Amino acid sequence: MAAVPAGRRSGPAAGARFFCTAGRGLEPFLIREVQPRQAGTWVEYISGKVFFTTCSDLNMLKKLKSAERLFLLIKKQLPFNVSLSKGKIFNEMQRLTNDDPESWLNAISIWKNLLELDAKKVKLSQKNANPLKRKVGENDIIAKKLKTAQMQEIQESKECQMEKQIEEETPEQGSFTTKRDKSQELQNDVAEAVDTHNQNDLTFRVSCRCSGAIAKTFTAQEVGRVIGIALMKQFGWKADLRNPNLEIFIHLSDIYSVVGIPVFRVPLASRAYIKTAGLRSTIAWAMASLAEIKAGAVVLDPMCGLGTILLEAAKEWPDVYYVGADVSDSQLLGACDNLKAAGLKDKIELLKVSVIELPLPPESVDVIISDIPFGKKFKLGKDIKHIIQEMERVLRVGGTIVLLLSKDHHRRLKGCEESSVPLNSKGSRTDKPGSTECLNPEEKAAVPEPASSSFAASNQECLDRMPPFGSLVPVECYRVSLGKTDALIYKYKKSHSPGQ
């Protein structure tokens, strides 16, 4: 289906179609982010991608925090019929480009317009800013006219040499990871897009991903080549693998065939304001979004590491008192660096303290958010129960705790070493002995599932099997992918003082 063409300079009037990739488990968060903005326009979640229509400009879309990457949709259709001969399927692939060239050209022109419009806005807001600039590494006066968070991001990313370390990718991601400055990227994007007034001069690159049955017959390279050649024939574009104007992203799976244009070269998940990420920024933000952070709250991360969670929270909910704690000097140093680079040194305080002995009075904290370390690198000498007990002590009644737990932590908290309880929901696998996994139900064929039901099923199970911890009552649970492993986000609320 064609993307709707852009009308005037003021933005796509009727709304353009986009999709975002998201890490497994983060889709409910992304849907929540996208829905209010669109107020009734189409939002659809299918297997790791959230499709939506919006009239918003890039300003709003850049702020999506739980997405990996943002794409303009060119085509979304049923999967290729793998029972056909290879030659026939190649023909089908060519039809992706040949059947409806208008949709391609429309999408490209929308993309250019969006980028140009956005670049103009960025330039405009830069001119309006107070000439007093923020220097990295010093606590100078913050320019009073820095109105939007975005403005601050652009300023800081221009002034400090940011080298973002991009986390290991989720399988959904394409292959573009660059370490360049985000705002510089935007300028580059616009320059690239604008350069090609004459669409015949466009250079392009196809990035293809195949999964499911079609991956058994075709390699990604083969598909990329077929489509690439078809595009060259159809539009006269030239292929450039190193530095193309335009990137085309194709994903062929058992569920759909999707073609899109990545709106930015740098993934949304790679934040301009985070110098060195610890935890994946998308997961950090998702955790913060569950924590019910209100203005004037006291928010603690007692195992803050490099401070990723606090950075994400402070960017979104600024009028809050944030405290981060860690036992490691090197982590605290890194966190300090991160705070400075993000311009959040005034919002987040750091302490060198141990999570099992917090020098805080009982019931003095409103919100606790923490990624409890796990894995071979961390020797958690302290029992997880002691850790949560201490968190419980300092949390006020009615307060919220959001934790990221590994499966090991999860097992220990549930109090069972082994469990061979078969999952009882429809379509789920039974447990193997010794494992307590609750997996997302396997994807069913072609029919797109309504967003809520598939998560509700397995996440609800995780929730039901987790007992309260003292006065902490689990209220929500989300299983999320960290790349190589999975983890669980648990949200607790403190219902009463212990001993009552």
Place this chain on the structure above:
Amino acid sequence: MKLLTHNLLSSHVRGVGPRGFPLRLQATEVRISPVEFNPDFVARMIPKVEWAALLEAADTVPKEPIQGYEHDERFLRKMHHVLLEVDVLEGTLQCPESGRLFPISRGIPNMLLSDEETET
């Protein structure tokens, strides 16, 4: 370390309990750094402040929050300055009961206890 943070911290040396508050602050290096004034935020922090502890730490503080402080900009600005703009970079925090000293270095207080000192 801001004075708002000092106000929140208590001593957790073994056996000390509530007498471990407030920690006596000795600052050897202080930096005043301007922070954007947000009256709403300051007004929300005021009820959380342990006033006696704040008076000990800073001498330019009014003896108690005045009536109707939420709308008194002058008062709020004063409190904003004291709580958020005074940054202790180097110094010590002392437990009033046990005398134990906790160093502050590069603005970060180190309150890790040794194994003998911990309660468990």
